[in-house]
Amino acid sequence: MHGGIKKICKVWAGASRYIRRQLLQKRAVEIGVGTFALVPARATVGEDKVLPVERPVFRPCRFLKKFYKLKCAKTKIPDETPFVQLDFEQIAAEIHFRREIVERCIHETLLFFAGALRDSKEVEFSFKGIGILAVRRKVVSMTFLDDCLLELDATGNMLAALLGDSKMMRTVAFAGKNDFSRLSRDEVITLPRLAVETPHQPSAPAISLKPRREPAPWGGGARRGNVPAECWQGAVGAPAGPAGSQRRYCAVLLPPTCSERAGSGVPGSAEGFSSQAAGEGRRAG
Numbered sequence: 001m002h003g004g005i006k007k008i009c010k011v012w013a014g015a016s017r018y019i020r021r022q023l024l025q026k027r028a029v030e031i032g033v034g035t036f037a038l039v040p041a042r043a044t045v046g047e048d049k050v051l052p053v054e055r056p057v058f059r060p061c062r063f064l065k066k067f068y069k070l071k072c073a074k075t076k077i078p079d080e081t082p083f084v085q086l087d088f089e090q091i092a093a094e095i096h097f098r099r100e101i102v103e104r105c106i107h108e109t110l111l112f113f114a115g116a117l118r119d120s121k122e123v124e125f126s127f128k129g130i131g132i133l134a135v136r137r138k139v140v141s142m143t144f145l146d147d148c149l150l151e152l153d154a155t156g157n158m159l160a161a162l163l164g165d166s167k168m169m170r171t172v173a174f175a176g177k178n179d180f181s182r183l184s185r186d187e188v189i190t191l192p193r194l195a196v197e198t199p200h201q202p203s204a205p206a207i208s209l210k211p212r213r214e215p216a217p218w219g220g221g222a223r224r225g226n227v228p229a230e231c232w233q234g235a236v237g238a239p240a241g242p243a244g245s246q247r248r249y250c251a252v253l254l255p256p257t258c259s260e261r262a263g264s265g266v267p268g269s270a271e272g273f274s275s276q277a278a279g280e281g282r283r284a285g
Helices: 003-024 062-068 088-095 099-118 146-152 158-164 229-236 242-252 270-277
Strands: 028-030 034-045 049-060 083-085 122-127 131-136 139-144 188-191 195-197
Touching: 003 028, 003 034, 003 088, 003 099, 003 122, 003 146, 034 158, 049 062, 049 139, 049 146, 049 158, 062 099, 088 099, 099 122, 099 188, 139 146, 146 158
Parallel strands: 028 083, 122 188
Antiparallel strands: 028 034, 034 049, 122 131, 131 139, 188 195
């Protein structure tokens, strides 16, 4: 694996551990493209037995859904849930990286994510120890690892729910017929590895999307060919800090029609979009 790819994967592994710790504390975590949270649910076991459980969900940013015409199950995060964002300082300290590297690696991955959505590709975004975010034909789903589901459920009913409720079982990430099942026979973009895999051909090697570029990775050579230049410029020009980071990542996801009006301050422009995006996580998707 390319050294840069290893670094990005290590950053996202650290980010995933941070997300899981926050979920254990009943906090929702905004990552720019959406929000991880715990929600109450009910599982039907047998003919008439209903079990209350707590299960994790991922709710995409509603602006992301709007601009890329994505579909997903509606999810309401409880009003009393506290929201936090990725803490780059904490993640960096844990993996012994500089804060700037952590933020830039996350930013780079989201650029690939934006490009894949723009090109209507199937995407698999793996969060180590949590699960897999998949986009299949514009449909967004999040499947979770069984140990993550069991640990995050404070009711103690999750195991019985998974064994007795087929709908609940569909939320588990495993190689079988579930919400994670691959549909495309062309290619799947896998993140954070930044690679292309050919479905239904286990022997086919993964193709790295890591571009060759100049030594200064965050200069002019860092932009991806399938992401509009206006999106990149709007992304790196966002102010620093937690709110600025949220606006930065949302700016990356703007399609060309919105990017062309960047700075106009009108609804649909990069400026108007970004100003709304920072506080979007608390509203229903």
